[in-house]
Amino acid sequence: MVGGAxxxxxxxxxxxDVAAAVSSDSDGNVAIYTDHVPQHATLPxxxxxxxxxxxxxxxxxxxxxxxxxxxxxxxxxxPDTVRDVAQKVFMALMHPPNQDVQGNEMQDIxxxxxxxxxxxxxxxxEVPLNRxxxxxRVSYNASKPSFQ
Numbered sequence: 001m002v003g004g005a006x007x008x009x010x011x012x013x014x015x016x017d018v019a020a021a022v023s024s025d026s027d028g029n030v031a032i033y034t035d036h037v038p039q040h041a042t043l044p045x046x047x048x049x050x051x052x053x054x055x056x057x058x059x060x061x062x063x064x065x066x067x068x069x070x071x072x073x074x075x076x077x078x079p080d081t082v083r084d085v086a087q088k089v090f091m092a093l094m095h096p097p098n099q100d101v102q103g104n105e106m107q108d109i110x111x112x113x114x115x116x117x118x119x120x121x122x123x124x125x126e127v128p129l130n131r132x133x134x135x136x137r138v139s140y141n142a143s144k145p146s147f148q
Contacts, residue, residue, distance in 0.1 A: 004068030004138035005034060005050050007106050008093065012046060012072075015092035021085045022046060042087050043129075044076035051135070058137040065107065067139045070131070076131045081111075086114075086132035093136055112137055 012018050013030045023031045023042035031045035049071040056065040076082035093109050115133040140146055 003053065003066055003140060003142060004070055005048055005137060007032070007140060008048055008070055008072065008109075009066075009134070012089060012092055015088070017088045018085070018092050021088050024136050044081055046085070046089065048077065049073070056139075064141050065082045066142055067137060067138060068139055069112070070136045070140065072134045072136060074134075077128060079130050082130040082132045084132065090134065107139040107141060108137075109139075110137045111135075 009032055012032050019030045022044050025031045025033075025041070025045075026038070031041060033041070033047050034045070035049060037045065037047055051069040051071055053066060053068045056063045056067060072093070073093060074082050074086045074089060076085060090111065094111060112135040115135075119128055121129050
């Protein structure tokens with residue numbers, strides 16, 4: 001993880017309400033995954049996706065600021081649980097403490113969109129999977145573009 005994803009991951013794993021509301025992964029850490037979720041992950045859990053990662057340029061070149069669009073999905077077996085965890089995620093990201101993660105200083109997190117919740121009933125032998133998806137914009141200072 002680099003930049004915005006790392007900042008969001010750090011904010012969520014260190015938020016007491018979020019940590020108490022989600023399961024733990026196989027290593028005992030708060031179950032927040034990036035892109036790929038283990039097949040038998042315990043519900044509820046959170047998945048982070050980086051949708052876009054754009055450096056802010058000026059006439060003098062790279063300004064030191066990146067803007068990332070992040071998708072944060074919450075998965076749970078019950079609709080009430082997915083809504084409760086999504087609310088905790090929203091509160092953790094909209095009221096963050098000052099954040100400096102490995103030299104990346106967070107400037108702002110903005111809520112862009114919530115795509116409601118969807119249900120995948122699965123097969124007869126599977127647990128129904130409820131998802132709530134939210135999009136955020138994260139801007140932060142970094143010393144150099146991470147893609148260089």
